Amino acid sequence: MATHDILVSEGLAIGHGGNVIMTGIDFRLAPGRILAIVGPSGCGKSTLMRSLSGLDLPLGGRSEVLGHDLAVATATEREGTLRRLGFLFQGSALFSSLTLRENVELPMREFLRAPRREIRALAEYKLALVGLADAMDKMPAEISGGMAKRAGIARAMALDPDLIFLDEPSAGLDPLTSGRLDELILKLRDAFGTTIVLVSHEVPSILRIADFCVYLDPDAGRMGAYGPPRDFLAAGSHAKAHAFFSQAQIS
Amino acid sequence: MSHAPASPPRARTEVLADGTTVITLGGDWNLQAATPAIAFKGDQVRLVTEQLGDFDSSLPGWIHAHFRQVRRLDLSALPSRLRSLVELAEQSTTTPSPVATGGLLERFGGWGLESSSSWGRAFEHIGDVALGFGRLLIGRARVNWQDFWLQLQTAGVDALPIVALLGFLTGLIMAYVGLIQLRQVGATVYVANLVSLAMTREMGALMTGVIACGRTATSFASQLGSMNVSQETDALRVLGINPVEYLGLPRILAVTLMVPLLSVFATFIGVFGGMIVACAGDLSVSQYLTQVVVAISFRSFLVGFIKSIAFGFIAAWAGCYRGAVAKPSALGVGEAATSAAVLGITLIVISDALFAVIFNLFNF
Numbered sequence: 120m121a122t123h124d125i126l127v128s129e130g131l132a133i134g135h136g137g138n139v140i141m142t143g144i145d146f147r148l149a150p151g152r153i154l155a156i157v158g159p160s161g162c163g164k165s166t167l168m169r170s171l172s173g174l175d176l177p178l179g180g181r182s183e184v185l186g187h188d189l190a191v192a193t194a195t196e197r198e199g200t201l202r203r204l205g206f207l208f209q210g211s212a213l214f215s216s217l218t219l220r221e222n223v224e225l226p227m228r229e230f231l232r233a234p235r236r237e238i239r240a241l242a243e244y245k246l247a248l249v250g251l252a253d254a255m256d257k258m259p260a261e262i263s264g265g266m267a268k269r270a271g272i273a274r275a276m277a278l279d280p281d282l283i284f285l286d287e288p289s290a291g292l293d294p295l296t297s298g299r300l301d302e303l304i305l306k307l308r309d310a311f312g313t314t315i316v317l318v319s320h321e322v323p324s325i326l327r328i329a330d331f332c333v334y335l336d337p338d339a340g341r342m343g344a345y346g347p348p349r350d351f352l353a354a355g356s357h358a359k360a361h362a363f364f365s366q367a368q369i370s
Numbered sequence: 371m372s373h374a375p376a377s378p379p380r381a382r383t384e385v386l387a388d389g390t391t392v393i394t395l396g397g398d399w400n401l402q403a404a405t406p407a408i409a410f411k412g413d414q415v416r417l418v419t420e421q422l423g424d425f426d427s428s429l430p431g432w433i434h435a436h437f438r439q440v441r442r443l444d445l446s447a448l449p450s451r452l453r454s455l456v457e458l459a460e461q462s463t464t465t466p467s468p469v470a471t472g473g474l475l476e477r478f479g480g481w482g483l484e485s486s487s488s489w490g491r492a493f494e495h496i497g498d499v500a501l502g503f504g505r506l507l508i509g510r511a512r513v514n515w516q517d518f519w520l521q522l523q524t525a526g527v528d529a530l531p532i533v534a535l536l537g538f539l540t541g542l543i544m545a546y547v548g549l550i551q552l553r554q555v556g557a558t559v560y561v562a563n564l565v566s567l568a569m570t571r572e573m574g575a576l577m578t579g580v581i582a583c584g585r586t587a588t589s590f591a592s593q594l595g596s597m598n599v600s601q602e603t604d605a606l607r608v609l610g611i612n613p614v615e616y617l618g619l620p621r622i623l624a625v626t627l628m629v630p631l632l633s634v635f636a637t638f639i640g641v642f643g644g645m646i647v648a649c650a651g652d653l654s655v656s657q658y659l660t661q662v663v664v665a666i667s668f669r670s671f672l673v674g675f676i677k678s679i680a681f682g683f684i685a686a687w688a689g690c691y692r693g694a695v696a697k698p699s700a701l702g703v704g705e706a707a708t709s710a711a712v713l714g715i716t717l718i719v720i721s722d723a724l725f726a727v728i729f730n731l732f733n734f
Contacts, residue, residue: 216701231401240435247459260698279401279426310455
């Protein structure tokens with residue numbers, strides 16, 4: 120039976136170049152929810168995200184995005200599904216030879232049939248949403264890391280995706296900017312109903328915005344726990360996830 | 371989520387007695403559908419909805435594009451989801467900066483300023499290189515010697531096949547063209563003089579210089595340019611290491627050493643190429659070689675050798691300079707590689723002309 124969940128992972132195994140680093144990743148996510156992937160550095164959070172979004176093939180198990188298993192989907196299905204995904208890379212990955220506006224316009228120009236003027240207006244709106252109305256004609260080399268992250272989010276949102284992957288959106292940002300980014304993510308979710316999957320180390324931010332949380336346990340090489348992040352604050356939950364959450368909260 | 375059947379997006383305009391423009395929005399709005407055109411006057415606008423169906427970011431985007439300049443915009447009648455999407459963008463919006471499109475004179479001035487500053491930077495870079503060499507001589511320069519050995523290999527030894535091929539073909543073509551002309555006056559034996567003199571004095575050095583520009587200068591420009599992109603040159607600078615010295619000197623030194631050697635090699639191969647054509651038709655091998663020995667003096671060999679040192683330096687410098695000033699973007703690196711080759715070849719040809727004048731003055 121077709122599932123209603125937007126993202127499904129069943130016994131997924133991930134890794135690099137054929138080496139499995141994490142197995143037994145099981146969870147389901149309903150539309151409009153925010154999922155945080157957490158765990159110690161190097162445990163495979165970004166790799167999991169790449170695998171879920173179809174950038175890398177899984178090394179075992181299966182995953183389903185928007186009702187399609189990208190590992191076995193036909194080229195047309197795959198293309199159609201990828202078009203409904205947005206991705207913010209860790210380093211923002213803005214095209215360095217295009218202005219911010221052109222960066223956001225690029226997916227629209229490729230996939231929308233709207234006239235140039237309308238695409239321009241839409242790109243301006245998306246950049247205004249992330250607070251970059253003043254920096255639209257700047258080149259990526261001329262802006263700060265936080266602005267690049269926000270421009271990356273604007274580009275990821277260009278085609279109104281159903282699901283957005285954000286790889287460490289608030290890494291390297293000051294608490295104020297990072298707080299505003301959290302607020303933006305929540306607002307975008309509430310307004311567009313977008314499902315969001317993010318990798319983050321910031322426990323306060325995870326507690327604020329995430330509905331669910333996947334904890335990856337590198338020592339066991341398996342997914343440690345899955346559930347609402349507040350559950351991990353209570354003693355008696357998964358020991359390592361609890362340690363991760365409570366220690367980060369103290370600091 | 372979608373309502374079927376979808377109706378096209380609508381926007382109706384009415385003006386009330388108090389001057390307020392009321393815009394009524396309706397229909398289904400999505401990114402693939404054309405948005406309605408609208409015309410209104412005044413700075414007091416109220417947005418309302420009527421039979422508004424499904425919408426995505428095209429509707430708030432449309433509102434943002436048309437009404438962000440309106441002084442008194444009343445959104446209170448909009449559904450809360452739509453209102454929050456519009457307000458989210460309004461919060462951060464300030465007046466858009468006009469795109470600067472200068473007149474012809476302004477652009478000409480800009481071009482002038484830019485080219486004069488680029489000449490300035492070029493001379494500054496040459497100065498840095500000269501100072502670096504000075505410091506190298508007194509043993510105080512920080513140079514990456516690993517790069518030096520690597521460049522001897524990549525700019526020198528690895529270039530042997532292409533230099534051999536082009537040198538051989540150059541000699542061959544010259545002998546062929548020369549033979550046709552010399553046959554008319556019955557002086558075919560002088561084809562050996564023609565080829566050997568041209569190769570030693572001129573073509574050996576010139577061809578190798580041009581190859582160095584195409585192979586090495588472009589590679590230097592993209593190497594150093596991408597180091598700019600990833601801030602590696604800045605990382606060197608904060609360590610107190612001059613990037614021109616550390617990255618530029620070993621490259622310039624290696625190429626300035628290797629191009630003369632390659633040029634000598636190209637000269638010999640070119641003379642050999644000429645021999646193949648000459649001996650296939652009119653001359654015997656011994657006749658050709660005798661004429662070659664008569665034609666080439668140590669002096670003409672020296673002329674080619676001195677030139678090739680200069681050409682090697684120019685090619686390497688052009689690559690390092692364009693790489694050092696490359697804009698930190700993918701496009702900037704590409705431009706740096708192209709302009710390194712153009713700059714290198716242009717300077718080589720110009721300096722070749724200068725050499726001709728100078729050697730002529732001194733009867734060399």
